[in-house]
Amino acid sequence: MLTLADGRVIARVERGADRYETAAREVAVARWLDREGVRVGRPLGGEQPYRVRGTVVTLWEKVDGKWTVPAELAAILARLHRLAPPPLLCLPDLDPFDRTDERIAHAALAPAHKDTLRRIAEQLRGEYEQVRPVLSRCVIHGDANIGNVLATPDGVVLFDLDGVCLGPPEWDLVLTALYRDLGWHTDTEYAAFCDVYGFDVNAWDGYAVFKRIRELRMVSWLAQKAGESPRIDEEIHRRIADLADPSRPRHWHPY
Known part of the structure; x- marks a missing residue:
């Protein structure tokens, strides 16, 4: 930018x-x-x-604004998810693996790490086909995280709309739950998010699959920065090892 x-x-x-x-x-x-x-x-x-x-x-x-809280994100998502798009807008369907393969292919990673990520992606594609959302399909943001909203004197502003599409609302909700699991949001902040939106995606039986797909996307995005610094490389390697073993505790740093 x-x-x-x-x-x-x-x-x-x-x-x-x-x-x-x-x-x-x-x-x-x-x-x-x-x-x-x-x-x-x-x-x-x-x-x-x-x-x-x-x-x-x-x-x-x-837009000049300040970081806000997950509950504010929930409020704007609840409104977005109720809207019916105009027919001429032609929104695409959600592709949860959009650009993932491309990012893995072009990342400066060791072949073994690329193979691990490709294997995980293939496994998750199969699991995704078996997931059954419980909320009605609607317009979703696609990358609904706290970094894409700012609080201004006129209200909360939503950014990065290039991923807006049609899909399950659970896809928008899972990031805040994942950030709570990573320790980036507190339990109190997450509870407020759920209260405002009116649904706890963590209690849905498809959460584990959506969460792992989101983790894969986070890793493939960060993998584009491989080679920029030893610290980033260490973070990428840690995340790949964690992806390969879902039982490992996550100690990820936000980027």
């Missing part, structure tokens, strides 16, 4: 030109949610995205 216009505008630069449709959909989603009264990061007016030197760029109003 780049900051422009004396800090008033954020330019989001995609990884490549193949992200044009995703960027265009994110802009359309943001404008739809803004019309619905959901506070989101707002794209600038005019036709977007822009094709610039072999990549794709979108321009957004900069």
